[in-house]
Amino acid sequence: MAKKLNIFLSFLISIIIAFSCGVYFSEDLGYSRSEPTIVKAGQTVDAENEPSNGDGEKGATISTAQNQGGNETANDEPEATRVTAKNRFSDPREFRYSVNSANGITLTWLVDNLTGKTINYYTVKVSTFNPVGDPSYDEHSGKNSFNLQYVGPVIPGLELGVFELFTYQGALDSIRIDEVDLEYADGTKETVVYNRTTKDDSGLNNR
Known part of the structure; x- marks a missing residue:
């Protein structure tokens, strides 16, 4: 009986140690659950895909033409x-x-x-x-x-x-x-x- 109890405790301690190591290394590597990105009209994206609206705020990127569904049209009529x-x-x-x-x-x-x-x-x-x-x-x-x-x-x-x-x-x-x-x-x-x-x-x- 004592032998079975020792085996069970050893198994339980192994699980606790493995779990603790997993949490430690995941935090060390910087893995985290991030919130979804929200796209705002008029904002632009920098080279590192960190969006900015020109005022230092970070957010998603979208062009004016995309925001308006591509409805902007240029006047093709030539001037005299x-x-x-x-x-x-x-x-x-x-x-x-x-x-x-x-x-x-x-x-x-x-x-x-x-x-x-x-x-x-x-x-x-x-x-x-x-x-x-x-x-x-x-x-x-x-x-x-x-x-x-x-x-x-x-x-x-x-x-x-x-x-x-x-x-x-x-x-x-x-x-x-x-x-x-x-x-x-x-x-x-x-x-x-x-x-x-x-x-x-x-x-x-x-x-």
């Missing part, structure tokens, strides 16, 4: 570059207007495409003035500035321009082309600053 008319258009072969019996104004403006590119669309922006240099206004809309839009293509060296009845005015004396917006076949855009004025009223009518 402003340039002068030099090397864009030839000197105008025609730049005059006419007035019909109902005060309808037809503008004629013809130039060559010197841009070296094919023009898909262009918009000619014009302003109208009376004999003393003040704005003159359309009898129906009350406007004195107009956008005349055209569709190409106009390949390099070919003619582009305006021949259009675009306003009704009894007091008009001069027409100024302010700018010409160009959209090329390659997708780029330019705004040509023109700033030329005509007082020549000998043009043809577009009835």
Whole structure:
């Protein structure tokens, strides 16, 4: 009986010693149960995977685009570059207007495409003035500035321009082309600053 009791006690002591050694070595090696990482928007991760929000706080990493489900989109629409008319258009072969019996104004403006590119669309922006240099206004809309839009293509060296009845005015004396917006076949855009004025009223009518 005593022999069996000694065997049992020896076995129990062995288990206690083994358990104590296991706890000691696990603490020495630094094993511990960690809490799950919480991801916060706007935080970034460093090279050692220790997240930071830039203020010294540690947390998980997530980019703004990921936080928003990747819904951020860039504006792919190209902006127009402003340039002068030099090397864009030839000197105008025609730049005059006419007035019909109902005060309808037809503008004629013809130039060559010197841009070296094919023009898909262009918009000619014009302003109208009376004999003393003040704005003159359309009898129906009350406007004195107009956008005349055209569709190409106009390949390099070919003619582009305006021949259009675009306003009704009894007091008009001069027409100024302010700018010409160009959209090329390659997708780029330019705004040509023109700033030329005509007082020549000998043009043809577009009835």
